[in-house]
Amino acid sequence: MTSKDCGHDDDDKKDTGRRIVGGIVTFIVLVLLVIFIIWLVLRPTKPRFILQDATIYAFNLTTPNLLTATFQVTISSRNPNNRIGVYYERLDVYASYHNQQITLPTRLPFAYQGHKDITIWSPFLYGNSVPIAPYLGSSLQLDQNAGLVFMNIKVNGRVKWKVGTWVSGKYHLNANCPAYITFGNRGKINGFNVASATAVKLQLSSGCQVDVAI
Known part of the structure; x- marks a missing residue:
């Protein structure tokens, strides 16, 4: 060659x-x-979440900085898309105060949302003697004096999109719902306390910030 x-x-x-x-x-x-x-x-659009109401059965701060909380919240989600369905998978909801989780996560039931559909959940949130940072205990005392507590109800999980017979992979969904809880002077015992016999139901209608990412 x-x-x-x-x-x-x-x-x-x-x-x-x-x-x-x-x-x-x-x-x-x-x-x-x-x-x-x-x-x-x-034109896929992320779901829209609204925190409709909250019922407080217990919200008790005891020394040394242990918080016991029991809530029932009503959360609605709307699919704004005309041609896309939404599968909700592994959604967990919990309450937080100043970015510290104060209840255990509660798993929401699986749901499929068709075009323009609305889904409503009413989970209970529980936190029994949850240790909180000392500065949060002081902050709660200040909130007690003001009669107003600002918390966040958060939803974390996964969603999938459905177009015709095609179903996408899983996307991470995070919803952050602000909640201004007013207690007034009810049931103040040993710090900040709302006894189970004096449950307080509040109509909130608070829009939630929703993020969907891969």
Whole structure:
């Protein structure tokens, strides 16, 4: 074999490699283009959550900085999409105070939401003698004097989108619902206390910040 033949073989290999790389790039571009067109047509919008009300059965702070809390909250979710269904999977809801979780997570039942549908959950949230940071105990005392406690009801879990017979992979969903709880002067015993016999139900209608990510 002459040196010219070797040169032609090398050129053929380079051309073949370029064609393979070009084909892969073209395929990726076409896939991304199809995904972009589907997104433009469907315009997926994340669900909208609302914290409708909360019933407080117990909210007792005892020394040394132990908090016992029992709530029942009503949360609604609306699917705003015209062509996309939503599967809710592994959704957990809990209460937090100043970014510290104060109740155990409660698992919400699995739900499928069709176009423009609304789903309503009314879970109980429990926290028994939960240790809280000392500065939070002081903050609760101040809230006691003011008769107002600001908390967050949070929902964390996974969702999937459904278009026709196609179902997407799982996406992470986080909803943060602010809740201003007013206790007034009811049941103040040993710090900040709402006894179970004096349950307080509050109509909140608070919109929630919702984030959906891969």
